[in-house]
């Protein structure tokens with residue numbers, strides 16, 4: 519397998535973590551999608567990372583599709599519960615974490631536009647998504663070691679990647695003071711090899 523991505527993308531990090539957790543191998547091809555020389559659109563018409571080329575030569579993209587694909591490959595650690603209803607809960611939580619991340623990315627990109635072209639109401643709308651999303655995830659994390667069940671799932675992977683990406687790209691955004699259960703979750707996740715080996719590099 520070949521994983522096309524960048525070292526800073528939280529969505530790519532999800533897949534790198536899943537590979538490590540499952541003990542699966544993929545060659546990593548660093549191809550930041552914002553660079554003019556990028557080949558990412560050759561793999562994903564949407565021009566986004568992550569994308570994956572399977573050993574059979576098929577090309578897949580979107581972190582959630584890639585996690586589902588890796589789940590089909592087996593490996594030591596399942597990231598979705600066997601029960602379909604439980605798996606739906608995990609997918610919903612992971613989608614919520616990704617949505618918070620999408621809103622954070624939107625704020626970062628808006629911040630790169632000239633100051634007089636930035637739209638405060640639109641930034642506030644994204645902040646609302648982040649705050650409501652974190653509140654819901656905090657509620658879910660409270661009193662639990664993992665967001666769902668008794669072992670790591672795709673929900674923890676997505677939430678950890680999102681929160682640690684907020685620290686990386688929006689360091690002045692203080693999510694920690696209001697969300698102690700998420701702080702504790704990220705502390706536990708950061709101690710795993712899969713997280714410590716995939717810390718974003720600018």
Ligand SMILES: N[C@@H](CCC(=O)N[C@@H](CS)C(=O)NCC(=O)O)C(=O)O
Pocket residue numbers: 526527528529551552564565566567568579580581582616623
């Ligand atoms: N829903 C997608 C989001 C992927 C995404 O937005 N990736 C960013 C990197 S952090 C990207 O490639 N952006 C380039 C672009 O939007 O053109 C996933 O989960 O894979």
